[in-house]
Amino acid sequence: MADPIFFNNYGPFSLEEIARIADCEIYSHPSKTSNKQEPILIEGVAPLESATSSDLTFLSNPKYLKVLAKSKAGACILERKYIAMAPSDMAILISDNSYKSYALAATAFYPSTSFIEYLAPSAKIDKTAIIGTNCYVDEMAIIGPNVIIGDNCRIGASTVIERGVIIGSNCNIGPLVSISHTIAGSNILIHPGVRIGQDGFGFATDRGRHIKVPQLGRVIIGDNVEIGANTCIDRGSGHDTVIGDNCMIDNLVQIGHNAQLGKGCIIVAQVGIAGSSKIGDYTVLGGQVGVAGHLTVGSQVQVAAQSGITYDIADKMVVGGTPAVPIKDWHRQTIILKKLVKNKKGTNDEQ
Amino acid sequence: MADPIFFNNYGPFSLEEIARIADCEIYSHPSKTSNKQEPILIEGVAPLESATSSDLTFLSNPKYLKVLAKSKAGACILERKYIAMAPSDMAILISDNSYKSYALAATAFYPSTSFIEYLAPSAKIDKTAIIGTNCYVDEMAIIGPNVIIGDNCRIGASTVIERGVIIGSNCNIGPLVSISHTIAGSNILIHPGVRIGQDGFGFATDRGRHIKVPQLGRVIIGDNVEIGANTCIDRGSGHDTVIGDNCMIDNLVQIGHNAQLGKGCIIVAQVGIAGSSKIGDYTVLGGQVGVAGHLTVGSQVQVAAQSGITYDIADKMVVGGTPAVPIKDWHRQTIILKKLVKNKKGTNDEQ
């Protein structure tokens, strides 16, 4: 069960309640009497290894099937094909998407947004700012002139929201964030230390002196977006920088001026997207990937971690390496290099 | 035109005023009567795609020539050779460096530093600190003992400037920045979340225990430097860490203790420069480049994005790859690997 020092538990729930919340089917153990399963009350959620008889757990990655076999969990969400691998005294909830079902169940036990309306006296809220109902503005937060914030938002401690920024409803902004020149939608989660809306990296060079180009665009963020800790999103230089609906952005990501992300992209930690590049919908960039400037990466593209994108990538391509090539070719490159090394060792022809 | 919620417009300007400010020549359309061009008044700036008949735009990257042809902009800054590609009813300003000229014009419309003298009552300014005239110290900023700040500086909200730091004039420091152990010049722009002057990564290892080495140097920053959001510059261990005049540093860059950058370097996002390495003048490091420790990289060197520098690089070299080699050799490596993969596929000799 999650540490009660840090997490408020809204359980317990019966197995039936969880099945309904998490879109699961309760598995009837053929060898058991029906009354055996009825009284199960689940008090919390926990991983396979540490779950107790009052906890719900889940199996998503088959790498952990051996751990399932030894788990003490009272109940487990898993796919139908894994039922036989579970201990026989474990209650089973069958789901086609066990990770999604776990997400729904865990959210019932530990809902993320539970705060009461509060504007900390130490916060500095400009008198022209408009704050919606049921918002929580934490200590030392600074909200500038003409800012508009929707309902049910949390603004973290010492976060700075500058002049004119617009934020929708049900947004959760962590502490020590800075936001300027931004229009953002609803249901957005912004983690600590995020930087949004600062100048892009734009300058003209004239005889060794770099002359700053005013950055006159904005950042436009859709709905249901998550932005990881210490990630930076520069505002556009004239166009806007755009983050589409349902994008998930991890920590320490760099998004340059005028970059555009479509819907539902997954951008893993430490990715860098250079200025004016466009990414389609549902594209996944692995950790530490770099995308050069002024490129078009299509929709449903998958890029292996640490790859470097140096030209346009068509829809649905799966690529890897620097410069990135189709993933199978990249794997072949690494195999060929290994063979060349092996042959070389055989011939004693090393330097 | 830039969004008036976020940007104060100091226009309009006549075409003649812009030509003078931006160092351009007004092109006389041969097919037009002279009275046609006289009354043009430009109200703002905008990109090629979105500019209207009252906007100034520019063409710098020839990739966008097709967009120029369809642009509705009232006026455009471009090089002489592209005149014929512009719509015939567009006023043309000819420049040898159209991006520089645009920078100058856009700065006239939207000057970056426009604030009035103000020391926020919520700021904590030590009584031994010296703040110049016409400075703006934003809410909750903290300025420690014996800090000296020049004239016309802006210190962002909740920024922390520790004991003894010296900052020149006309500096613009964003919110939530921390600076210690630093002596900085004038005309410096520091974006949100920058970390300057903290300990370098120095320790001696003794039977598995890492013993901290006191970091007793400083950070010395020249004039006209820009430092991107969430970038970290560690102070020296005994020597100083040095950033030369006119350096442009992007977001999320790591600069280790004792590193030295010459004049006018361009350091793109997520670059890492390890401790005690020296970079010459006007060198460009592409995004995510890594430079190992105790190396010398010359002047006017160009390093392709994601490359890894593991030995000294002579002046004016252009290099790429990890470990970095001359850029042509790096391109040849990638071509050879592609050919080897292609041949392998032909022979069905794959594993």
Added chain:
Amino acid sequence: MADPIFFNNYGPFSLEEIARIADCEIYSHPSKTSNKQEPILIEGVAPLESATSSDLTFLSNPKYLKVLAKSKAGACILERKYIAMAPSDMAILISDNSYKSYALAATAFYPSTSFIEYLAPSAKIDKTAIIGTNCYVDEMAIIGPNVIIGDNCRIGASTVIERGVIIGSNCNIGPLVSISHTIAGSNILIHPGVRIGQDGFGFATDRGRHIKVPQLGRVIIGDNVEIGANTCIDRGSGHDTVIGDNCMIDNLVQIGHNAQLGKGCIIVAQVGIAGSSKIGDYTVLGGQVGVAGHLTVGSQVQVAAQSGITYDIADKMVVGGTPAVPIKDWHRQTIILKKLVKNKKGTNDEQ
């Protein structure tokens, strides 16, 4: 000598005192009378190049032997084998681990933690928080409900410590740090802008919509840990994220949810460790290394900078490249590629 604006000097010390503090042997110059060496009083420490006759310096990296020969330092810590390279009028302190000895001596001159008990009136300390004795809580720091902080701790300006966090004794936490969901040991040094305990990057995807998975674990940090500026450590999703005793973590590092570091690991700047990966004891990850998720990297492993770890690595392996291979094989790969390029140039068989 370190700049007195930034560093308080607790010297001078006699050579004998330094020898005792730094675990060194005083070398007796055979050509000198004993009374020559007695009166030496050292006032500070400085690098080889800038040290004066009243400074102590050290030689650790033999790359700098030529600099030693010209140094004006009054005294130098070095290994026995380098004695002959030092100027004959320089006092010599012999050490088997000169860098460690320097660390000890420099710490005597410039001890890191010297503050007096102080709770800034502008700090917001929840009435249920427990702060130990002799702590320094700087301006605008925010300490939430039920936080427990040990003795002799410094909490930096505008740092935010959220509900329930536990921190041991003798910890030094810089400004603008955020910490939540964390239990940390003693003697910990956390640099500015560090983010600890925020949500991991966990979500289930259901028909293009990403559903957040509640992140219900914690961050557990051992003793004697250092964490660099703007580094991010996400809390676990159900398991805990664990940082073992004596780990040294540099700037801008990303540590994903459920990751586990053993004892004494060295994690250089901009490394990314994906979720649920386990690193053993005394393992070194070079700058910008990436470790994929759900992997096991053994103990005393060394990974070259920028490498990508995509499968489990056994104890004591030294690896490099992406995907990482044994370091010798990686060097062979780069040599083979260079030779192939050279041969190609010879035959004029380029594209």
